[in-house]
Amino acid sequence: MLIDLSKIGMNKGQQYETIITTMDKNQNTxxxxxxxxxxxxxxxxxxIFEGGNTIKNIKENGEFVVNITTEPLMFTFATTNTIxxxxxxxxxxxxTHDELVYLTNADAYFICKVENIKTSFREDDPIKASKINIIKAVVLEINVKNKCVKPINRGIHxxxxxxxxxxxxxxxxKExxxxxxxxxxxxxxxxxxxxxxxxxxxxxILKENLKKQGYEL
Ligand SMILES: Cc1cc2nc3c(=O)[nH]c(=O)nc-3n(C[C@H](O)[C@H](O)[C@H](O)COP(=O)(O)O)c2cc1C
Structure with a gap:
């Protein structure tokens, strides 16, 4: 089957917020x-900044799953490490792939294989100097569970x-x-x-209108 992320609303050049599920060597999720x-x-x-579980598991296994969901609680549980x-x-x-794990109620998920990982050092304000991993991956398989799937993009919010x-x-x-x-x-x-x-x-458009009204930006 032809792999095409645009079929799940993910377009070239755009950034989306997702939940990544991985496993360690002992099958802990x-x-x-x-x-x-x-x-x-x-x-x-x-x-991905160095130091977390996801980057450790991705480096260990070379494979991971990207889950597409708009559920606030899934993002919250994932952020507070309570999934x-x-x-x-x-x-x-x-x-084609090893044992993996996905978010059961995701609208879609896809399996990725790492192509290469490069490291860089991010030092720009306000981020404290940190090592960052730039991971390029190829999509092996897409699974659509809800055909109205739409990934989250921070721009619209x-x-x-x-x-x-x-x-x-x-x-x-004024305040x-x-x-x-x-x-x-x-x-x-x-x-x-x-x-x-x-x-x-x-x-x-909004900025131009604010300027026309005399606001300084
Ligand atoms: C919406 C959202 C997007 C995020 N994107 C990134 C990202 O692109 N790179 C990164 O290093 N951390 C990102 N984070 C922060 C990680 O999720 C956070 O460091 C997390 O604790 C890592 O967990 P882990 O140790 O289980 O991998 C993001 C957090 C949120 C809420």
Missing amino acids: NAAPFGLRVLDNDKIVLR TEEYLTRISKTK ALMESLVNYSRINIVN KEDYFIDRFLESERIIKKVGNKEEKESIK
């Missing part, structure tokens, strides 16, 4: 949220917050106004980094 960027229909890149076995399904070893604040900026006091401007600039940063074409165009 792990789940944690990570952003990924789509390089091609069947290729992705991850940037227990009851939320996970194990997949047996096959000719940042834009919605900006739109709401924009609609209120004329009716708040709140400054807060909204700071939030706007942070949302603009996120959208420039991970947003799609329409989100970038939208934040530009």
Whole structure:
């Protein structure tokens, strides 16, 4: 079967927030949220700071599963390290991959094999100097469980917050106004980094309108 991430709404050049499930050598499971960027229909890149379980397991096994879900609690449990076995399904070893694990109620999941890992050092403010692993992986298999699957992108959420604040900026006091401007600039940063074409165009329109109203940004 042709592997094509765009069939699950993941387009080339875009970043999406996902939950990655892995296993260690002793078949202990792990789940944690990570952003990924789509390089091609069947290729992705991850940037993972050194020190966590996911990167350790990926280095050990060379394989991992990317889960697509929009469920807030799954992201919260994954972030607070409380995804227990009851939320996970194990997949047996096959000719193409080893024993793996996926998030049972994910809308879709796909199995990845590491192509290469390069390390880099991130030292830019506000991140403290840290080693980062840049992992390029090829997608071996996509499983769609909900045909309306739509991966999370931070751009639309940042834009919605900006739109709401924009609609209120004329009716708040100076302190709140400054807060909204700071939030706007942070949302603009996120959208420039991970947003799609329409989100970038939208934040530009909002900025022009705020400037026309005399706000300094
Ligand atoms: C939505 C979201 C996206 C994240 N993306 C990344 C990422 O791209 N790279 C990274 O190193 N950490 C990222 N994190 C932080 C990791 O999930 C976090 O460090 C986690 O504790 C790692 O868990 P682990 O030790 O089980 O691997 C993200 C967190 C969230 C909530």
